[in-house]
Amino acid sequence: MSTTLTPAAAAPADPALRARVHGAMTRRRRLALALPVLLLAYLAYVFVAFDVAGIASRARPENAATLLNDFWSHKTHVTRDNRSDTLQVAIEGENKGTYPDGQTPAWVHTGPTSDGPTADGTTAGGETVIDLPDGSRITYGRDISALIERPDFGTIRVARVGRDITLELPPGAALPDWISASARRVNVTGPGWRFSMTNARTETFRYAPGWELFFFTLESPFAGRSLPDLVALALWEPRLDPARPNLAGMADDFWNNRMWRHGDVVWALGETVLMAFLGTMGAGLIALPLAFLAASNFAPARLIRLALRRMFDFFRGVDGLIWTVILSRAFGPGPMTGALAILMTDTGTFGKTFSEALENIDTRQVEGVGATGANALQRARFGVMPQVAPVILSQLLYYLESNTRSATVIGALVGGGIGLLLTQAINTQKDWEEVCYYIVLIVGMVMAMDSLSGWLRRRFIKG
Amino acid sequence: MVDAPASLHAPADYAALMRRKRLYSGVIVVIFVALMASGFRLADARNAGGFIDGIGHVFDFPAEILSEALRDWRNLPGFLLEFLPSLIETLNIAAVSTLFGTLAAGVMALFSTRGLALWPRLVPVVRRAMDVMRAIPEIVVALVLIYLLGTGPVPAMIAITLHSTGALGKLFSEAAENADLKPAEGLASTGASWLQRMWFGIVPQVAPNWSSYALLRFEINIRASAILGFVGSGGIGYDLKTALQWGQGKYDEVVAIFVLLFLTISIVDALSDRARARLVRGGQPA
Numbered sequence: 226m227s228t229t230l231t232p233a234a235a236a237p238a239d240p241a242l243r244a245r246v247h248g249a250m251t252r253r254r255r256l257a258l259a260l261p262v263l264l265l266a267y268l269a270y271v272f273v274a275f276d277v278a279g280i281a282s283r284a285r286p287e288n289a290a291t292l293l294n295d296f297w298s299h300k301t302h303v304t305r306d307n308r309s310d311t312l313q314v315a316i317e318g319e320n321k322g323t324y325p326d327g328q329t330p331a332w333v334h335t336g337p338t339s340d341g342p343t344a345d346g347t348t349a350g351g352e353t354v355i356d357l358p359d360g361s362r363i364t365y366g367r368d369i370s371a372l373i374e375r376p377d378f379g380t381i382r383v384a385r386v387g388r389d390i391t392l393e394l395p396p397g398a399a400l401p402d403w404i405s406a407s408a409r410r411v412n413v414t415g416p417g418w419r420f421s422m423t424n425a426r427t428e429t430f431r432y433a434p435g436w437e438l439f440f441f442t443l444e445s446p447f448a449g450r451s452l453p454d455l456v457a458l459a460l461w462e463p464r465l466d467p468a469r470p471n472l473a474g475m476a477d478d479f480w481n482n483r484m485w486r487h488g489d490v491v492w493a494l495g496e497t498v499l500m501a502f503l504g505t506m507g508a509g510l511i512a513l514p515l516a517f518l519a520a521s522n523f524a525p526a527r528l529i530r531l532a533l534r535r536m537f538d539f540f541r542g543v544d545g546l547i548w549t550v551i552l553s554r555a556f557g558p559g560p561m562t563g564a565l566a567i568l569m570t571d572t573g574t575f576g577k578t579f580s581e582a583l584e585n586i587d588t589r590q591v592e593g594v595g596a597t598g599a600n601a602l603q604r605a606r607f608g609v610m611p612q613v614a615p616v617i618l619s620q621l622l623y624y625l626e627s628n629t630r631s632a633t634v635i636g637a638l639v640g641g642g643i644g645l646l647l648t649q650a651i652n653t654q655k656d657w658e659e660v661c662y663y664i665v666l667i668v669g670m671v672m673a674m675d676s677l678s679g680w681l682r683r684r685f686i687k688g
Numbered sequence: 689m690v691d692a693p694a695s696l697h698a699p700a701d702y703a704a705l706m707r708r709k710r711l712y713s714g715v716i717v718v719i720f721v722a723l724m725a726s727g728f729r730l731a732d733a734r735n736a737g738g739f740i741d742g743i744g745h746v747f748d749f750p751a752e753i754l755s756e757a758l759r760d761w762r763n764l765p766g767f768l769l770e771f772l773p774s775l776i777e778t779l780n781i782a783a784v785s786t787l788f789g790t791l792a793a794g795v796m797a798l799f800s801t802r803g804l805a806l807w808p809r810l811v812p813v814v815r816r817a818m819d820v821m822r823a824i825p826e827i828v829v830a831l832v833l834i835y836l837l838g839t840g841p842v843p844a845m846i847a848i849t850l851h852s853t854g855a856l857g858k859l860f861s862e863a864a865e866n867a868d869l870k871p872a873e874g875l876a877s878t879g880a881s882w883l884q885r886m887w888f889g890i891v892p893q894v895a896p897n898w899s900s901y902a903l904l905r906f907e908i909n910i911r912a913s914a915i916l917g918f919v920g921s922g923g924i925g926y927d928l929k930t931a932l933q934w935g936q937g938k939y940d941e942v943v944a945i946f947v948l949l950f951l952t953i954s955i956v957d958a959l960s961d962r963a964r965a966r967l968v969r970g971g972q973p974a
C-alpha cells in the first residue's frame with residue numbers, strides 16, 4: 226500500500242487528521258497481516274483435526290488404478306475351474322456377460338474336446354488357446370497347466386503339482402518383476418492382460434477399451450455386430466427373430482439390456498427430475514399464499530405474520546436431511562418421499578423470499594387498481610402479482626435447477642431415482658463403468674435443467 | 689409476463705392482443721396443472737408407500753422419538769455435549785470447503801470474465817470447467833473419494849470444495865463483469881502487472897459481493913456436509929445414521945442430533961443474513 230503523495234498533500238495542515246489517517250493505515254496494515262496468519266492457524270488446526278497426514282496411510286492407490294481402468298475399459302475373464310475342469314468365458318466375470326454354450330470370442334480357440342460341451346453350458350476338457358493383444362499367447366493344457374508365450378521373453382510354464390503351483394521360466398531367464406510367484410498362486414501381468422493360477426482356478430483377463438455390451442448383451446442376436454451391419458438389419462435384411470421386426474427387436478434388447486438396464490436408468494433420471502419438479506413447484510404453490518400473510522404490508526395481524534415467519538425459519542432450519550429421515554418413515558422409499566422432503570425445506574425458503582419481495586413492491590400500482598373499485602383479490606392479482614411475478618418465477622426456476630442436484634442426493638438417502646442407482650453401483654465397488662455412465666448422465670441432466678431453467682427465465686422475464 | 693404494449697393503433701388491436709395473451713396464459717396454466725397432477729400420480733405410484741396412506745403417519749415417527757426423548761430427557765444435555773465434536777467436524781468441513789472454494793472460485797472468476805481474463809482464449813474453457821464442477825453433485829465425488837481415501841472428513845471436504853468452486857465461480861464472475869474497469873486501467877498505466885491490477889483494482893470492488901455469496905455458500909455447505917456425513921464421511925450426519933440404524937432406545941440421541949443441527953443451521957442462517965445485509969447495503973460505498 227505505498228501511495229506517492231504530491232508535495233502539497235504530503236504535509237497536511239491538520240496534525241489531528243494526519244494522526245487519524247496514520248492510525249487508520251496502521252490498523253489496516255495490521256489487519257492485512259493478521260488475517261492470513263489467522264487463516265493459516267485455522268488451516269493448521271484443521272490439518273490436524275482431519276488427520277490429513279493419516280490419509281496417506283489409508284489411501285488405496287490400487288483402487289484408483291482399478292477405478293481409472295474400469296471407467297474406460299472392460300476385461301473378459303477366461304476361467305478354467307481346476308476342480309471340475311470346465312471353461313467359462315465371461316465379460317467382467319459376470320453372470321450376465323457369460324458367453325453361451327461353447328461360443329467364445331474370436332481370440333479364444335478351444336481345441337478338440339474329448340467329450341464336447343457339458344450340460345451346464347461350459348466347455349469341458351480340451352486345450353484352450355488365448356491370443357492376447359500384444360502377440361502373447363496363453364495355452365491352457367489338458368492337464369492343469371498353462372503355457373504363456375511372450376514374444377519378447379519366451380515360454381513360461383505354470384502348472385499345478387500336487388497342491389502347489391510351480392513356475393518354469395525359459396532357460397537362463399531371471400524372474401521379471403511382472404511375475405509374482407508363490408506356492409499358492411502365480412500372477413503374470415502383460416500389456417492389456419493378466420494371468421493367474423491358483424489351486425482352484427486358472428484365469429486370464431484380457432482388457433479392451435470401451436464399455437462392454439453397452440448396446441446389446443450376449444443373448445441378443447444383435448450383440449457384437451458392426452454399425453453398418455445393424456443398419457442393414459434394421460432396414461432391409463430379413464428378420465433374425467421371426468417373431469419381431471429387427472428394429473423393434475433392437476430397441477427392445479437395448480431398453481432391456483440386463484447389464485446396463487437402460488430402461489431403469491431412464492426411469493430413474495425421470496424420477497429425479499420429477500422429485501425436483503414436484504418439490505419446487507409444490508413448495509411455490511404453498512408458499513405464495515402464506516407469503517401474503519407473512520408480508521408486513523398484507524398481513525391481517527401482526528401475530529399471524531410473526532408466527533408464519535417463525536414457521537418459515539423452522540422449515541428451513543430443519544435441514545433436508547432431517548425431513549428426509551422423518552418423511553421416509555411415513556412414506557417409504559421412492560420419489561414421493563424425495564419430492565416432499567424438497568417441498569418442506571423450500572416452502573420455508575420461498576416463504577421468506579416471496580414475502581420479502583411482497584414487502585418491496587410499489588404501492589402506487591396497488592392503489593391505482595384499488596381506485597377502480599377492485600376488491601382485495603383483484604388488487605392482489607392486478608396490482609401486486611405483475612410486480613412480484615418475475616422475482617417469484619426466477620426463484621422457482623433457479624431452485625428447480627438446484628433441486629435437480631439435491632434430488633440426486635436425496636434419492637440416494639430415500640432410495641429413489643438415479644441417486645439410488647449410483648450409490649448401489651458404487652457400493653458394489655466393481656461396477657465403475659456403470660458409475661462413470663451414471664455420472665455422465667447426472668452431469669448431463671443437471672446441465673440440461675440449467676439450460677432449460679435459463680431459457681425459461683429469459684423467455685418469461687424479459688428485462 | 690409483464691408485456692408493455694408496444695404500439696397500439698386501435699382498441700381492437702389491444703383487445704386482440706389481450707385475448708391472445710390470456711389464451712397463452714391459459715394454455716400454460718393448463719399444461720402446468722396437467723404436469724403437476726400427472727407427476728404427483730406417477731410419483732405416488734412409484735413410491736413404496738402411497739401419499740394417502742403415509743400422510744396419516746407423518747407424525748408417528750416424530751411422536752415416537754419425541755416421547756422417548758421426553759421420557760429420557762435427562763440424557764439430552766449429555767448427548768448434546770457428546771455430539772458437539774461431530775458437529776464441529778461438520779462445521780469444519782463446511783468452513784474449509786467454503787474457504788478453498790472461495791479462493792479457487794475467485795481465481796477462476798477472474799480468468800473467466802471477459803475484459804479481465806489474463807488469457808482471453810481460455811475464458812470459454814474455464815467457464816465450461818466451472819459448469820461441470822457445478823453440475824456434479826457432491827455425493828458423487830464424495831462416494832468415489834471414500835473408495836479411494838477411506839472414510840473421513842477429507843472426501844467430503846474435497847467434494848464440497850469442488851462444487852462450491854463451480855457454483856461460486858459463476859456468481860463471482862457475474863459480479864466481476866459489473867466491476868468498473870477504470871481502476872484497473874489506471875493501475876495498468878503505472879505498469880502494474882495483471883496480478884496487481886486485479887488485486888488492487890478489481891478485488892476491492894467485488895469483495896463485498898463476493899463475501900456475501902461466500903457466506904450464503906457456507907450456509908448451504910453446512911447442510912451438504914451434514915448430508916455427506918450420512919453417506920459415510922464423518923461428522924454429525926454419520927452419528928445420526930448410526931443412531932437411526934440402532935432404532936428404538938437411541939431415539940434420544942436422534943433428537944439431540946436434530947436439535948443440534950437445527951440450532952446450528954438457524955443460528956448461522958440468522959448471523960449470515962445480518963452480515964450479508966451489512967455487506968451489500970451498509971458496507972463500503974460503491
